[in-house]
Amino acid sequence: MNRLASTFVAASLALLASAVIAYEILLTRMFSFLLQYHYSFLVVSGAIFSLGLGALAVSRFRPSDAHRWLTVLALATSLCICLAGVFILRQPRAGVTFLVIAAGLPILTAGAYLAMLFRTWGHDSQRLYFWDLSGAALGTAWIVPAMDLGPGAVGACAAVAAAAGALTAMRTSPRHWGLLSSGGCLAVAITVGVFLDVDLDELAGAADKPMFRGLSASQNPGRIVETSWSAYARTDLVDRTGDTGLNMYLDGAAGSYLFRFGGDLRRLFFLRTEAPCFPYFFGRRDHALVIGPGGGADILFGLLTGWRQITGVEVNADAVRMVRSRNQYSGGLYDLANVDLHVGDGRSYLERSDELYDLIALPLVYAEAADLVGYQLAENYLFTREAYAAYFEHLTPRGRLSLVLHDHPLMVRAVATLDDLWRQHRAESGAILDHLVIIDGTRGGSEKTGRVHRPVLMVQRTPFEAGTLDTVMATAEELGLHVFFAPGIREPEPLASLRSGRLLAPGIDVAPVTDDRPYFYDVTPGADAKLVTALLVAAGLTLVLLLSGLRDCRVVDARPGAQRFVALSGALGAGYMLVEVFLLQRLTLILGHPVLALVVTLFGLLTATGLGSVLGQRLPLLASRGLAAALLACGLGSATLPLAPGLLEWCQGWSMMGRIAASLLVVVPTGMLLGLPFPAALASAKVSREDAIPWMWAVNGAAGVLGSLAAVVCAMAIGSTWIPVAGGLCYLLASLGLARGPAGPSTATLTTGSRSALVVVALVFIGWLAVLYFTDSRYVSPPNSGIRQVPPAVPDAVWPRSIAAPSATVTF
Template sequence: MIYTWLSVFLCSFCVLALEISLTRTFSVLFRSPYVFLVVSVAVGGLGLGGMCASFRRLRAPADERAFHARLSLVSLLLALSIIAAVLILFATPLAPRLGGGGEVWVVILLPLVPFSLAGFFLASVFSHHAAAGGRLYFADLLGAAAACVAAIVLLRAFGGLNTQLLLACLAASSAFLLAGPAARRWGLATAASVVAIGAAALLGYNASRHAIDLPALTHASPDNPYIKPLFLEMADPRAGTRLVHTEWSTFARTDVAENAGTTSKFIWTDGDVPTEMVPFRGRLDDVAHLREFIGFLPYRLQRPERVLSIGPGGGLDVLLAILGHAGHVDAVEINPAIVPITERFREFYGDLYHRPDVSLFVEDGRSFVRRSQPSYDLIYMALAKTATVSTLGLALSENYLYTTEAFCDYLRHLHPDGCLALLLQEKIQIDRSLLTAVAALGRERGLSSHDASRHLVVLSLQEPFPPSAGPYRYLLLMRATPYTPETADRLLQEAQAVRLRPIFVPFRVEPAPYDSLMDTRLAPGELPLRFAETYPRFQGQLLDLSPATDDRPFYADFARYLHPQLAALLIGVALFSAAFVAAVLVWLRHGGAESATAGAREDAGAPGDDAAGWPVGVFVAYFAGLGIGFMAIEVVLIQKLMLFLGHPTRTLSVILFSLLLFGSMGSLYTQRWSAAETLRRVRVTALLLAVCVGTYSLILAPLLTQFLGWSLNARSLLTGVLLAPVGFLLGMPFPAAIRWLQPRCAMAIPALWGVNGVTSVLGSVLAVSLAKLAGYSATLAFGGAVYLGIAWLANRAPYPEPAPPSPAPPHTPGR
């Protein structure tokens, strides 16, 4: 049995680590909706593999050695499929065409294969050893928890593609253990060892030669909405883009690129929104041209003593502060790869982050602001990012730096004459930010929209925008104290000196729709509509420019309801899940469970009931509910705790690791229950979980606020403690039901595993969709309601004793 547990641990480890590495790899090439689609389809393969295992389960192996040999073969195929996917996608003539037409389906469907094999493997093990379901699920969740921590190290050390080759090596090693010591099939063991050695050799070769890497997508059209701009730029010979350094992490892949015709270097985070690294040798006269840059305007208006720069990237924001004679700069960068990159190029950019008047912090900017004590003369953000679930694979467009609560935090950390400066690319982003600032001034200081508008200024470059401007086009200023006619005149004078266009300046430039800010008769909800009317309608609907909040932080999503891409994904996943569940129901009612229930059907009575009298539809709904409810709760807890931790890599290792670790403990605890009473206890467990989730939704936010000042290690420990009870309870219902089914309808277990796997994908997409429509608090309540439904389903199951088991077949020694 030890080999079975170890193989389950390794398989689960490989599955989650593969999901993380695929998410990181595809996030560099493609935009988030497409990545979400690819990863969702791939993970859905777990369910398909479970269904396939149901058909294979009808032909049970003769003995334990034969079963281990079957598992070894599946694990070997898993290793081969991972290697094949890497080579086909990134080492064949297909690679440059991945952004083209029909090749898109290869990207979507090829990763489906290894996940389907993993689903087949795990469903087969749970079906064959269902009586030990608590121990097996313990090994399953423990392997996933280990992958959360290991992924941080593996991605940093090997990168996305090489990590996948390493996982293939682990899968082949698992095949060797199952074939050799467990099954005594040494021919199969030899094949597994050859694959493991081959994967390791390919990994070593690629680590030194970089023969397999992410390609320039030469066959993608320049306006392809799914391709990241770095790889479109690399495919354009006129740009002359060349990568000179790459860093991987669980947060992002970070590339340093050089372009023809410029002396600067550009740091790309996941192939998007480059930040400039300007050559600097310590002489300010050499960078005097930056005084005419739009981002330098705040320093033309004041000489700040203390500056907070959020998202400084390659150091341009810090260089502007030094050029503006700032006294001290706190630079807060979320991307941990910036540290080794700036160390590598320290002579190129003047080693700005090691100056005595600069302090560099690697964490989420919003979390830093909430926990910091000092006040600032200037808070500066240029195209800043934040830690979100999208960096972990559950992609949408969250950004906690631009919510109403965030602007309130900024106001609380500004000196009386301080200013917040936001540099953004699109006007619609500036308009939403302006409305968010109005809402924050109203909440924090009780100001009307008219009075709040006196604190705000919007400027832009002259149109048409010059190509050299890049994404730095619009500037929003929010002062802690209101502008006066005199300060507005001085601002206009400085803006005109560097050829900036005033869009809104109180007292002086107040065109429509900004004049609606002065209309005190308008309700707060009407202001976003006035601004939305100035933009083209989207699918017949006005755009949504209402302020983002921490509960609905989708700052860059302007669709009034669900974005069409997310809606299409939700509909597609829902239809596939419904079809899959319907197929399982039909199969269990009329075919698949027949052999398992034939001996007890006379006692069971009604058609469609299993051997114990529990309707098939009840336990199909039970496992579907577990998939949906687990993911809804997990996604929301990650979001709510992310700002508290504030460190992107620590977020993954602490939050997911804690949920999975304590879930494995809860699973192991269920092994102490007798099989006959498992569902009785599930009723209590599900009710406790619903109560726990409801309590968290009420107390979590104010509770975490009290401990923001703690150190990162202390906050990590507190996060683990808070997640312990809900994680422990989440780990119980699945193995308990597996053990209850084993003496009654064991043939149904792989199919039900498949239902759980498919609906888990539905749960993640549904959670993000509900959060967009109603907020994360409502989504968490939905997850709790699902577990109330699970308690009701468990209550519907009758509890007669199972039929006595058939005599065990005689043992046949393996060959």
């Protein structure tokens, strides 16, 4: 057989890689809705582990017609994607084990495809690896608009895999059976894409998320009014009351409320007694910023209390669209003359703004989410020490920060982080307490339990004065609210312990939340037990695969050993994934939207890795010392990545295209370096002992999952700064092992496909630009209605007796 794979085979590889990575991203999106976010991450990680098992399954299989079997495996991947999608969406509570098995089947067949292809054309590994990564990069792009189809995107992934089978079928003889089979798989994919949907009845019966409980409630069961899928989340509007308003859910969990509002604030007079409305009564009511308004409740709080200007920043574009599409129902809330709404990440917007605000409000922003590619578990950056510093920098001298949190442990953790921020500015420990008032959201429940639920934190830039505190206490009493904490008046434990220099809160992680460790919702001290268990299981399985591969590839009789290639593959899999997770996590803050992190960071990294592979053909990488030098460069480059976020902070105020360009300046050189070693090692293994290639794919895939889990545990335990350092260490250890090993084969690398590589890169780049334009219009800057309505008049009766009503009405 020709040492060079045909263009049909290379293009088939690109399509299959595109389908598989798109399927992995889609899995994360579906599981984020179906499961709790920890389980979503674990299930997807377990499924990806199947890639290595698939490679191992064909290690002893030597077909006489590789094209025919590649066609079979590609079409099997297509059918398995359909079967997995049907099982997952129709049996979402089948159990984690069954979900992992179902989700992993397409990845297992894809792993077998990769191992067979690279073993057959191992001499051409560097060129093929370029096609592999280019296809994967394109998959990260096209799946973003495809996820608007919701479950229909399953059919899109299966259709692309079927097309991969059709391309390899073109090289079989006779080819008609392969083309007919590909057509049949395509028909199945289209059918699944059109008719597949989620079994909401089973989810409602499980009742393990707020939306699912609402759908199955015995009183006022919910009815879904509208559903919208996107690359960011699934957003649902659910009608439970029929009159007061609609519940809005994000991935079935993060709830907000869209009130029925016809323009008369007297209809919503009851909102004045809600705890989240309390901060809007106090101080100068000039300009308020609401981060995460959702259905618009906090916008109504600002209107009800007469704020002159209200700016909202909502990361979920579908939430904004749903409110605006119901202007008659919502009273045109987001299109009033004194309401200015933006779509994007609230902190990113704030750090690019020069405005000062009298109030910055974060109303129950629910930040838990499984990452889009399933390789990391990250929250957003709204509750870190650096975020709080940005909020206070954008407050007027007597401005206030309002935080609405879920429960008592999160309140304690927020106060601990705020105290750390104050101490960084040379304040005494506990000085934050003089700036803090906490309102219990359960109307006095904390008096009995000593714990708050849905607490509202008011943090003033200057210490609260005695007169202001008297007004706060009187207003709370009149509105039927309970003040849990007020400096010098009511200081319960554990917050009072801060006065003595240390916050004593057993069972709660009181370490400050930082951009380096942004896991605000993980309140239990130490790493999450489920993640540690998954890490140990992944480590054990990877070790078993590694030892088995080393044993199988040892020197036997006259056959040379290839153990170093198997060990090298493990180091490369873990190291690459550690670097990838770090870049995805930290560049999300710079880019300003999680979908942009997918479209820019992951796309850029995969494309650059593919370019590094094809450029490596011109370097002496097949010799051990040449490969060791490349690994050394990868290690040193990875170890310097912790400097990147600090340098990119200078770009925070730039336009979106400027921030994208700055991010790519970090991602592209890194990816090109990391693209050198693995394909060169595959080509070397083909020369030395091709039996090692399936083992290399198996160990590399397993180590990649191990690396992603290790990255999350590392970030939670000691901070994400150390993730690329650990990745660099993997590369450096591999370099040391190769440098001390035998010289290796001296066969020259095949330098082919440079012209076709340029064409592929050009096509992929054009596709990326189209998706980038879609992402900007869909997620970052959706158009407003263009209608600006006069804000409603504020009724005098809204004001508590302890607060004087405004003397004049502001005109617009």
